[in-house]
Amino acid sequence: MxxxxxxxxxxxxxxxxxxxxxxxxxxxxxxxxxxxxxxxxxxxxxxxxxxxxxxxxxIARSLTGRPEHSALTAEGRRRLAEAGLLAPTGGLLLAAEAGGLELLEAEARSLGVEARRGPDCPLPGLRAAEHLAIPGDGVLxxxxxxxxxxxxxxxxxxxxxxxxxxxxxxxxxxxxxxxxxxxxxxxxxxxxxxxxxxxxxxxxxxxxxxxTPLRRSLVWSGAAHPAREPWVWWVDRPFYFRPESGGLLLCPCEEVAVPLPERGRQPATDAAVLEGLYGSLHELAPDLAEIPITRYWTGIRTFxxxxxxxxxxxxxxxxxxxxxxxxxxxxxxxxxxxxxxxxxxxxxxxxxxxxxxxxxx
Ligand SMILES: Cc1cc2nc3c(=O)[nH]c(=O)nc-3n(C[C@H](O)[C@H](O)[C@H](O)COP(=O)(O)OP(=O)(O)OC[C@H]3O[C@@H](n4cnc5c(N)ncnc54)[C@H](O)[C@@H]3O)c2cc1C
CATH class of the missing domain: 3.50.50.60 (FAD/NAD(P)-binding domain)
Incomplete structure (x- = not known):
């Protein structure tokens, strides 16, 4: 009973x-x-x-410009590599204006992250006053x-x-x-x-x-691009990209406050971000300025x-x-x-x- x-x-x-x-x-x-x-x-x-x-x-990026985070990103990258979860393609931090990389270079020194600073960008066709190459970074x-x-x-x-x-x-x-x-x-x-x-x-x-949940978009172009290049990230412009699935994954780095999406959904896409992306391509990577966009989507970063x-x-x-x-x-x-x-x-x-x-x- x-x-x-x-x-x-x-x-x-x-x-x-x-x-x-x-x-x-x-x-x-x-x-x-x-x-x-x-x-x-x-x-x-x-x-x-x-x-x-x-x-x-x-992107496994060990230098963030905030020491309290970089201690964890550098250690996280080390653990990713140890677990076999990191493709060490290398990373390239670029500054459109001179002097934009000093803080990150100091961070690399204090954390023992290998990083090489120089004026001439190792990848052709990119506009930058200086660069910091981080050979141990990559794609996770x-x-x-x-x-x-x-x-x-x-x-x-x-x-x-x-x-x-x-x-x-x-x-x-x-x-x-x-x-x-x-x-x-x-x-x-x-x-x-x-x-x-x-x-x-x-x-x-x-x-x-x-x-605060902020929307950010990612864009994929199926136009053929060499797979083994490092990711490239401008620290003083809202733009990064890296090779992905034979093409390029690009980010217009927008930060837009959005309501929380319904269960199982992401924030709605907004075609306006593509204008910003093409603006960045024209200014910073003119060889890619006419690249076709295959698809794009969004996600939420929370702060x-x-x-x-x-x-x-x-x-x-x-x-x-x-x-x-x-x-x-x-x-x-x-x-x-x-x-x-x-x-x-x-x-x-x-x-x-x-x-x-x-x-x-
Ligand atoms: C476009 C974009 C690009 C990014 N690029 C990078 C990058 O290159 N490198 C990098 O290091 N980071 C990147 N990030 C950041 C990274 O993705 C986030 O910091 C990380 O995924 C946050 O993880 P989380 O577990 O806190 O959140 P989430 O992955 O959102 O997990 C939260 C979980 O909580 C669950 N949940 C919520 N409410 C409830 C409930 N009531 N009951 C039960 N479950 C619940 C959800 O279902 C969800 O699975 C990027 C983020 C975005 C959006």
Whole structure:
């Protein structure tokens, strides 16, 4: 006989991670490898990479111009190479105006990243006053990276639950009650790695931390282009490109605030970005100025108010841990961010430029 008055048993987890893009997966991977048990990762989509982690340019760029990020991108690049997930094509940072690369060169020196500065661009047909060649940078295997983290996390004991949306959160004396479309789950601690949705999901948990989702487009031209060239990125112009699938992947680097898209969708495309792209091509790479565009699409990069990553325990909401706001460097830094998150999770320390306590809310 079933007692209809008896409370339904609620599933329990020690740690619940919301979000199974690179932020959540790498955190799960590193936390379980460090010995954490009872970890359940929930993502509402059927597979990883439905949003930013599957809609990016896959450029491994170790120098970002922000030392607090470059420590992680340089370490992330090292880990990508170690895991066989990096094609070391090299990278070329260009400055249209002289003096634009000094900061990045200093960053390379302080991080021990090999970088060579010079006036004459090693690739023909590009307009730049100076360049910084980074031979160890390259193109990362985005799908392979997500698989690497997912398989590593599963093997070490995490449960990865894709196709499971968190629809609400309630704070409890000993943790959180997560409402999901597969039933409730009680978790002692909660890791928020929900990408563009980090802000709204955080509000359910009682946090006021706000993030800004910004649309960025990627453009592919099927016009034949040599496959083994480095990626090329102007630091003082909104433009980069790299070889992809026999053609070229180009980025007009727009930053447009957009509403969060409907589930499974990306922000709508806007043909106006192509005008900006052709303007950049005319100015900076005139040999490519007539290149045909085969297709283009969008993705979302998500930023905290000061545009720094957010990694650490929430100062106000007990039991809430953030891995969010990875902006435009989440794929390169992902393996290092997950390692940092696992370290901070297990050994709390409200210090450093990425700690959420900097917002004081
Ligand atoms: C156009 C573009 C180009 C880029 N190029 C590069 C590049 O070249 N190199 C680089 O290093 N980085 C690049 N980036 C940045 C990088 O892609 C991001 O920093 C990174 O993917 C962010 O990962 P994430 O896990 O935080 O977010 P996401 O990948 O968006 O993952 C968040 C997950 O949370 C889940 N979620 C949200 N809400 C809920 C809920 N209620 N319940 C359950 N699950 C939920 C979502 O389904 C999603 O899977 C680029 C980004 C864009 C958009």
């Amino acid at each position: 079933v007692d209809s008055e008896a409370p339904l048993s609620v599933e329990k987890a020690e740690v619940a991670i919301i979000g199974g893009g690179i932020a959540g997966l790498s955190t799960a991977f590193h936390l379980t490898r460090a010995g954490q048990r009872g970890l359940v990762l929930l993502d509402r989509e059927d597979q990883p990479g439905t949003y930013a982690s599957g809609h990016n340019a896959a 295997d985005a799908a392979g990276l997500l698989r690497h983290c997912a398989e590593g996390a599963r093997t070490a004991g995490s449960e990865l639950r894709y196709g499971c949306a968190v629809t609400g959160l309630e704070r409890r004396p000993s943790g959180f009650r997560l409402e999901t479309d597969r039933g409730p789950l009680d978790a002692e601690t909660l890791v928020l790695a929900a990408g563009a949705w980090a802000g709204p999901v955080g509000r359910w948990a009682g946090s006021e931390l706000a993030f 905290a108010p000061d545009r720094r990553f957010v990694v650490g325990w929430d100062p106000k909401v007990a039991g809430l841990f953030w891995v969010a706001g990875l902006g435009g460097h989440g794929m390169t830094s992902g393996l290092a961010v997950g390692a940092l998150a696992a370290e901070r999770f297990r050994h709390p320390c409200a210090e450093g430029p990425l700690d959420p306590s900097r917002f004081g809310n």
